[in-house]
Amino acid sequence: MSDDHLKSIEPGALKSNWRRWLNTLGSLLALLLVYGIFASIAPASFSTTRNLEMIARQTTIVGIAALGMTLVIIAGGIDLSVGSVVALSTVVIAWLLQQSGMVGLFTNLGCEWLAPWAAALGGVAAAALCGFVSGILITRLRVVPFIVTLGMMLVVRGAAKGIGREQKIDVDPARLRWLEELLASVPKERSWMLVPLGVWLLIVLAVVTAALLRYTRLGRHIFAIGSNEQTARLCGVAVERVKLIVFTLGGACAGLGGLMQFSRLTVGDPTVAVGLELDVIAAVVIGGGSLNGGEGSVLGTMVGALIMTVIASGCTQMGMPNWVQEIITGAIIVVAVALDRLRHRRSA
């Protein structure tokens, strides 16, 4: 009985499926376009696989943090503390690695290899805690995320500087082990990896986040809250709990971004990543995320992050000064969002 009905609505459904694919692929096309432009005008070094790997590596920090931001923005929130949280987690990782007590304990137990794991876990946990605190303040005090995370941005930055006594924390290179390889260029003997571990982590996390958004209750609830919080409440969604989870995940992602940042610098730097949150938000927004909530996608965000890196890389290869890069990136953000609005208006 329902089969007849399915047939009767199938043509329309197909058409709109097609359109949906076009919408998703649209952002990919934009990325290819930007890449193609640079590939044709920039020196040949731009289109080498080596540079491709470089682009992937440079996207990782913003990309991982942007995955968390995608969740936050779809849920109708925003997190301005990402840059500070990244700095904090580098500082926490470095600080933990310098604790002879901890490292000594692991050495005595004959499992020195655990030390970098513990440090990394500590850094990410500290970041997740920051997100959790933001979430608690937002849901309990009923202050909007913009204000709470603006406050957290300063609080966390201050805390990072406090832990580092206003200085960078250097780490004994012997204790770093795999921590310094996360974003390092892949050595010849392991060329089967194509890209370093950190990039693989980004890819896996992106797939997991996309699946979370599309195939789990939590994901559907995140969209519902961002689209209309009152409806979500009416439908029995535990709005406060979901927001808390989202901000905590956002913090954890920023922490993983911090881990990558640490791997790149191998020091804990409380002044690193100032303003990084803006790059992260830009990645989400270029990828079709709406600051009103309810819209956004992981694929879009990844494309957004990549577009920014491609521009940066292309401009550097062409020897353009920094200020040109900044102007182009800024223009791209506005154009991308304007195009997105235009598309929405036409489909409505």
Next chain:
Amino acid sequence: MAERVESLRLEMRGVCKRFGATVALEDVGIRVSAGDVLALVGENGAGKSTLMKVLSGAVAPDAGQMWLDGEPYKPQGPLEARRAGVAMIYQELSLTPHLSVEENITLGMEPTTLGMVQWKEVRRRAIAAISQFDNPELRPDVRVDKLSVGSQQLVEIARALAIGCRVLVLDEPTSSLTRQDVQRLFDIIKRLKKQGKAIVYISHFIEEVKQVADKLTVLRDGQVVGGGDVAGISTDEIIALMVGRQVDQLYPRSARKPGDVVLEVEDLAGVEKPNSASLQLRRGEVLGIAGLVGAGRTELLRVLFGLDPVRRGKIRLGVYAGPASPVRRWMQGAGMLSENRKEEGLAITLSIADNMTLSKLKGFGPLGLVLPSRQDKASRRWIDRLGIRCRNPRQPVASLSGGNQQRVALARLLQHDVDVFLLDEPTRGIDVAAKASIYKLIDELARGSEGRGPKAVLMVSSYLPELLGVCDRVAVMCRGKLGPTHPIKEVNEHKLMLEATGQEAIA
């Protein structure tokens, strides 16, 4: 009156408008004389709003002509229409809530000298406009968001008067007004008529149209299908013209057998409203709650459903006693339909399927996963059953008409398979055909159908004929207090209205 020289204030003739393949208006014409009220009626999508958009310059017609006081009138945009003296008051008010009454009235045309606002002149104009309304709440220096909805609407009318409008268009002006405010509005319309304004009045409520309008034009599918003097046409005839067929049985009522009590409320009170409410709802019956807007009916449902806190009193839902959160209420087998479809009832940027399944995202895949394909399958069943007009289940709810949106919101309760339906204004702002299908659905729920047992329905409505038509019993809420329940046979509109206005409790 026959000897009065007809001065035609507004004439529209042969107006056509297409949007893509859809014909929105085809050869439509209306005529309004100065001092007359023309009612424009028709179902949603009949073309009323498009016609008014043409009149207000928001939409350019493909063909057709317009005259204002005999002069050709061809506005290039809303501003030009306003300057020509055509003012629109939309259902959703367009005031700036943070500004004062006088600032709103003069907004966009503030009297200035050398760029400085002349506040004395602003005040004078505002007072001149609002003094006609005899409303003590309306003072020039009050912030607009402090006013009731009824008074806010008067501010909009005052703004129209302040620019010296000749034609005033009121689009569904009474949908969110209390009974008193409606009466007050009608008095004002009478006064404006005397001043020689031409008024176009758009409404779903045929009773209102009969009360306020002189002439009538009925639109259906973008064409004028009838009209004339309001006095010479019956309500039934108007409805028949609107829907294009006889609505012989608008309110179906099959034999229902009341079963056991599923919802019992005793002396329930919320933080502000309700003050006191007691009721018993049985399986297989529809209990109506009548009352004025603001009497606390919505609040009663919200407290029952756990959206607002309980101050005092007992609730028993099935075997569960005491207050509970919305999450629990859904699990206990109750579902609520919000009166406010766009702001609370539906997440309008999300798809039909997501909206229908939001309250219970279970059973759509292994390991607790939610597979969109299965959500779609479940939704297709309701799209089919309720006759929701859409392309597919992934279409955003925002792109549906009001009636179809309401069906999506109702389908959520059906998909969840709740036993107790709490329906707040289930037919607000939807057309007659959609209303009829919702009445039919409520009847099927109470009777039990398709192998499902009878359900219990608690229904709040401001539209008395619908309560009388659909419910088995009805109670009236007045100033936060719920009165006794009456079998439907023992009440009529008059009695309910008396009780609702607190003038007389039915003994």
